[in-house]
Amino acid sequence: MLKKTVLFLTIVSLIVVFIGCSSKTTTLITTDSLTTSETTTLTDSETTTITTNPITTAPTTIEPTTQAPTTEVPTTEIPTTVDQFLELANSLVLIEERDSNFYLPAELEYITITWSTNDTDYIEIANSVILFNDEFAYEVSVTNPTYEQGDQSIIITGTFLYEEREIQRDFTVLILSVPSSVNLNEDLALIQTSYTIEDEFALPVLNYSSYSNIQISSEIADYISYVDDIFTIVRPTEADAIGTISFTVSYGDSSEEVTINITIKKEIEVIEGATLIISQYVKGSSFNKYIELYNATSETINLSEYTIETYFNDKTTVGGTFTLSGTLAPGAVIVIGHPSGTIYDPDLDNGTAINFNGNDAIVLKHNGVVIDSIGQIGNDVAFAADVTLIRKPGITSGDTDPYNAYNLDEWIAEAQDSANDLGTHTA
Secondary structure (H helix, E strand, C coil): CHHHHHHHHHHHHHHHHHHHHHHCCEEEEECCCCCEEEEEECCCCCEEEEECCCCCCCCCCCCCCCCCCCCCCCCCCCCCCHHHHHHHHHCCCCCCEECCCEEEECEECCEEEEEEECCCCCEEECCCCEEECCEEEEEEEECCCCCCCCCEEEEEEEEEEECCEEEEEEEEEEECCCCHHHHHHHHHCCCCCEEEECCCECCCCCCCCEEEEEEECCCCCCCEEEECCEEEECCCCCCCEEEEEEEEEEECCEEEEEEEEEEECCCCCCCCCCCEEEEEEEECCCCCEEEEEEECCCCCEEHHHEEEEEECCCCCCCCEEEECCCEECCCCEEEEECCCCCCCCCCEECCCCCCCCCCCEEEEEECCEEEEEECCCCCCCCCCCCEEEEECCCCCCCCCCCCCCCCHHHEEEECCCCCCCCCCCCC
């Protein structure tokens, strides 16, 4: 009975506790750790703490705001301001002196440049652009001022363009004049190193320079005098006079001493009936074949009026003809040779008429008329094989009958290939 009583009291106590709990106030506290605790106050002054399962909230992650990096174009490459554009345009420097053709830039980084000038006497700027040293440029042609004009300053205007911006800048360039030495050398080229003279003689007319300090050597001083830029000649009677004339050629700040060789030909005695004659005949080895002609007249001869004809062997028809050219002064000689000859350098050469052997007749004609001959047409006798024949002094007219016998008395015979007297003749 006692057990039942205790059990009953226990049940009653539990019911009271339950009712009391439902009548009390409950407080919730939220901590920073996000764990919730509930505290219950009982009527019997006992405190019971009930800890519930912690409420865990996933931390909130705020993504940092990251901006994509930006790259700015350097302002030095593109003119963002007028000052930058001007600074780049003003940085261009041209070479201040020019003596020959040159080039102007057509671009400066991002700037386009065009060029002009009003000084067209000394430069000419091309209208179109070319590629020069891997850069675009305008070619400038230079015409140098003369030495007397002196150096010339010219203005070249550059127009600098970028988009809608445009400025102009003037550049001064000095175009150098031609040095006086250049003009002096051009004049010196007009003066020969030697002259053969027979009458009045004058030095060449120079384009820039002048002559001074004329000096005549003693060897020819008796035969030549100098007055008013003219050399007056008195020809010697015995032999040619050979000497020199020295002088100074000057232009501006340049000058040069010059000496030329002078040969004054001896006076020729005029003989009535004198003509152009065969003065030497050479039948040497191989192609060493030459004919020398001497002008025994007192006039200059027009050689284009004369022909040489060769009659081979015993033929009576012409085998080779050669028409001469040029002129021949009185007392002068001309040598015609085979082009393959080696012992003398002739004035004229021909391989047809000047291809004779010792049995071939040679005929000299003036406008178709025979004026001299050597050998005999129609006769193949070897009258002059392997020999040099020189016309004797005093012979001033030729053998006009090529069909008659060859006259040995008019000739001096010398050894084969003898050419010592070729180019000269004693009349």
